[in-house]
Amino acid sequence: MSLEINNLTVGLYNLEHKQKSVNHIDVVDSFFLKVEEGEAVSIVGESGSGKSLLGLSILRLNPSGVSKIISGEIKIKCFSQKNEIDILKLKREDLADVRGRLVSMIFQDPNTSLNPVMRIGAQITEAILAHKKVSKKEAKDTAISYLNSMNIDGKSRFYSYPYEMSGGMRQRVMIAMAMVLNPCFLIADEPTTALDVTTSLQVLSLIEGIKEKSNVGVIFITHDLTVAKRISDRICVFYAGQVMELGKTEEVMDNPAHPYTLSLIRSVPYLDKGYKPKQRLFTIPGFLAEDDFYKGKCRFYSRCFKRADDCLNDISLTGLTGSKNRYVRCIKAG
Numbered sequence: 001m002s003l004e005i006n007n008l009t010v011g012l013y014n015l016e017h018k019q020k021s022v023n024h025i026d027v028v029d030s031f032f033l034k035v036e037e038g039e040a041v042s043i044v045g046e047s048g049s050g051k052s053l054l055g056l057s058i059l060r061l062n063p064s065g066v067s068k069i070i071s072g073e074i075k076i077k078c079f080s081q082k083n084e085i086d087i088l089k090l091k092r093e094d095l096a097d098v099r100g101r102l103v104s105m106i107f108q109d110p111n112t113s114l115n116p117v118m119r120i121g122a123q124i125t126e127a128i129l130a131h132k133k134v135s136k137k138e139a140k141d142t143a144i145s146y147l148n149s150m151n152i153d154g155k156s157r158f159y160s161y162p163y164e165m166s167g168g169m170r171q172r173v174m175i176a177m178a179m180v181l182n183p184c185f186l187i188a189d190e191p192t193t194a195l196d197v198t199t200s201l202q203v204l205s206l207i208e209g210i211k212e213k214s215n216v217g218v219i220f221i222t223h224d225l226t227v228a229k230r231i232s233d234r235i236c237v238f239y240a241g242q243v244m245e246l247g248k249t250e251e252v253m254d255n256p257a258h259p260y261t262l263s264l265i266r267s268v269p270y271l272d273k274g275y276k277p278k279q280r281l282f283t284i285p286g287f288l289a290e291d292d293f294y295k296g297k298c299r300f301y302s303r304c305f306k307r308a309d310d311c312l313n314d315i316s317l318t319g320l321t322g323s324k325n326r327y328v329r330c331i332k333a334g
């Protein structure tokens with residue numbers, strides 16, 4: 001069972017500061033990742049780096065009109081299939097069979113993802129009945145048991161509207177809905193960002209529990225390195241549409257190779273071993289701008305403390321010498 005993304009490039013066309021020669025930027029540039037069953041990989045990067053468009057593109061849900069998948073392969077193999085499916089080659093009408101059933105997605109904001117005028121039980125059973133030939137009664141029982149597994153009293157909450165629940169409960173309903181068809185892969189796009197710290201911890205443990213019990217592969221999108229460290233087996237550090245570093249969580253955290261990864265780690269209090277409570281916290285200078293996505297230089301160039309003239313070329317992602325399955329996009333790495 002695996003989900004393999006090769007060379008995925010997604011263009012963004014509604015540019016604000018359009019250079020004369022550029023009609024789009026690669027908001028996801030030649031992205032590679034293979035996720036196995038039971039494995040969690042975090043995509044970590046700051047706001048605006050293209051993480052959500054990457055997640056949406058895996059299910060071809062990226063907004064058309066402003067973005068387009070330019071190239072790539074998204075191959076998926078689940079327990080029930082003999083052959084791999086390439087999601088990008090599927091006909092539109094066959095996509096519904098993949099979405100929710102083979103790969104499902106949890107979004108950042110449950111308020112906009114749930115239908116506000118439909119009871120949550122009906123929303124979950126609708127998903128079951130659309131994919132499975134079961135009776136309404138069976139669908140209802142399944143919905144209730146999935147709600148129960150998310151620590152929600154399924155029987156009494158089946159008839160609740162989303163507005164009758166707290167933010168944390170709504171997010172747990174979203175997870176129940178995402179898991180109800182037993183998908184092989186789960187894409188979670190900042191599922192804890194809209195929640196307070198305690199609720200966010202509950203949601204994280206539920207996702208960890210699902211991963212262990214159902215053996216799903218998880219792509220966990222977050223801007224929060226501490227969350228990524230906790231939940232994932234591997235970390236993929238993402239900046240301006242490109243993978244900057246990829247490797248096992250502890251290797252990346254203990255021994256970051258890319259200056260961007262190092263800067264991210266330094267900007268989190270207590271994560272960096274050298275941090276003392278009264279010390280001023282490190283911040284990365286500048287901000288992520290559209291210019292960073294332009295070709296012909298390292299995308300982190302303008303903010304990097306190690307930049308040099310050699311960085312004014314496109315830099316490729318290469319295996320880190322001496323480490324297996326560790327990749328970095330930096331000529332000054334280490």
Ligand SMILES: Nc1ncnc2c1ncn2[C@@H]1O[C@H](COP(=O)(O)OP(=O)(O)O)[C@@H](O)[C@H]1O
Nearest residue numbers: 012027046047048049050051052053054063066
């Ligand atoms: N629906 C949309 N319409 C127009 N621009 C979008 C849309 N979604 C994302 N973008 C643009 O694409 C870039 C990447 O956005 P996004 O994938 O949401 O980043 P992230 O999830 O890392 O914060 C941003 O510049 C954002 O403004």
Ligand SMILES: [Mg+2]
Nearest residue numbers: 051052053190
């Ligand atoms: Mg996002």
